[in-house]
Amino acid sequence: MIKKPFFGWGSPRLKYPAIGGGEKEPVTEIPLPQKASILIDYPFEKITEMFLKKGDRVKTGQRIRLSEGGNDYFISTVTGTVEDISIYTGYMGRTYSAIHIEGVTEDQWDPTLSNAGDRLSTEICLKFFRRLPGIIDLERLVDPVVPLDAIVIKGIDEDLLVKTNQLVLLNNPEGLTKGVRYLKELTKAKRMIITVPPGLSSDAGNMDADVIKVKPVYPQALPKMIMKNVFKRTVPAGMTCEDMGVAFINAEAVVALADAIDNGVMPVDKNFTLIDKDGKSMNIRARIGTSFKDVFERLNIKTEHGDSIILGGPMRGRSVYMEDMPVNYNTDAIIIQHKDDITENVDIPCINCGECVRACPAGIQVNMLVRLLENGLYDEAAREYDLMSCIECGLCTYVCTARIPVFHYIMLGKAELAKQKSREVSNG
């Protein structure tokens, strides 16, 4: 854990990890697991036996439809038998369906994609590549009504300690160059931009994209900070970068896209950074669907009762409550935190020290905001104290002297407001 420096009048300066300097970082491959689970963002109750049921045989790279229209599907990342389908409740009560596949054998590749004709067509892309490692939804990018102003390829990861995208930039510049070309053709985006940490720019130089160096200080790599500092366009409170015509995607997804289009092989592996209890960082490549438990066992990492497993980085990640959680398309990092290192929140009211106000990159008056949020005054928080301006960096909680879970309150407030809004819409 990083401690407050002795001299502490400024806001915290947390640095992104920097790799490079010539040497390639080793990547550890995790072998195929015995069983795998695939998490899909599709309501459990809507899955019908017509398309998917227990006992189905699935092949690696097979596209499995979930509904009649054919727009909802998932890609099986392993070869095996569907053993069970269950519901998984995630962050802020969101539910997912988990498809458990057992008896995983050596890959038998489904030939549909490699036999498909022009793989660089919108139709094929949407049919197969809606989810790629490092990206959740390609549909929003490909063939939009209005072409995007820009696509920003993240060569520097948003959160601290995470090196997944930097590594892609370092290890696979050719794939990235190709991917940028394909993506431009598919999306007709006016501008392609790639963000890099200062040391890595030479590797990204030959691409058909503008290379922009990002100051490696947290939270400069967060999309809304890049919008403000690079595009000089501030995202209005409550809106997303995509509303402004700028989409952010991981470098890893671009490489995966290039690979799939060139070779006709579905990308089914995911790269991620794993941080052990002692802070040691490892670069891992595992099949999507491999449970964390299998990854840990393979790497000889022992977890104990009371530890924490964090999906993502230390500032914005989400802790999971079980080891059976599978590696997913968006698993950029896994952190295992020793039980003694877990920060505890305490029940002390805000002491008004102002640390959060100095740390907030969005200029929110967090000391007042948290008072409203603690009392559930979400509307007022959004109206008077800029709840919707929050860029979700977590620095306020990191510096909080009273150790209030400010970030948690903010996310809860945002979720409650969104719920309220959707209720208003559905009531007409």
Next chain:
Amino acid sequence: MADRKLFVASHAPFWHNGSGVSSRSFNMILAAMPAVIMGIMQFGASALGVVALSVSSAMLWELLMNRLMKRPVSIGDGNAAVIGLIFGMLLPSVMPWWAILTGTFIAIVVGKQIFGGIGCNPLNPSLVAVAILTLSWNSLLDFDEALLNFDPGFYMVYPLGALKHFGVSAISNYNIQDLIMGRQSGGIGSTFGLGLIIGGVYLIARGHIRWEISVSFLAGIFLTSWIFNIADPSKYTGPVFHVFTGYTLIGAFFLATEDSSSPVNFIPMLLYGFIGGIITILIRNIGAFADGTVFAILMMNIANPLLDRIKPRAMGKGIEYA
């Protein structure tokens, strides 16, 4: 399922910079030490007694209130000790025990706990106590009267009292070196100028107090007294005397900077400190009291919520997407 391995799930971020209320309080106490120790050396064992009783009774009142209000025991965070210590630093070394108990009762119970405890007090608790004691038993806090039979070996007329009652000519007995080194009459922990500055600079460097408030408060004192001095040097003394006498330095570094009752935004902090400095000098020069620091800061405490409305525009506020 009893032996199932369970993981701790909490919300991001999973790091913390390690700061906490107790370490903040500890640093406040540490920073106050030079001034307190010097005060005890100057004024003797009775000063030690006053400070010790003040700190301990403040903590006991806090404990009592915790029990009465059925809240978790909060004396461990050190905030009550800090309030008690700062209150003790403002008192003359001969304060009777019952007045100290009354004072800490006012500070902790009336000043802090009835508003909801730490972080909820609208006014600086130590100052509330001093203000009420000043108004109730004025003679106890009149340093000339209280310290009448006291001879520590230096000129024992309260400097601001001399200035108030006998004018500029009376202060020629003081030299600046004595004032800085604590050889002056006053509160136990508020006379040693150098020690207070060292403590204040330490707190600023560690980020425990906000430098904007201290600097602007001193600037307010300095500028206002300078203007008075220029206007009529025969009636009003210069700024240096004001900075090193009375509660000015303890006010700038320990009183005005109290977290809960001071603003956190940049411009409000400057205004808060600066206006506080101006009011202090106005009270000293043309008001009824010899030292105006207590009431000036309390007044600014009241203005704090209003001042803190001057806030920077948050990112993305009030702009429309065109």
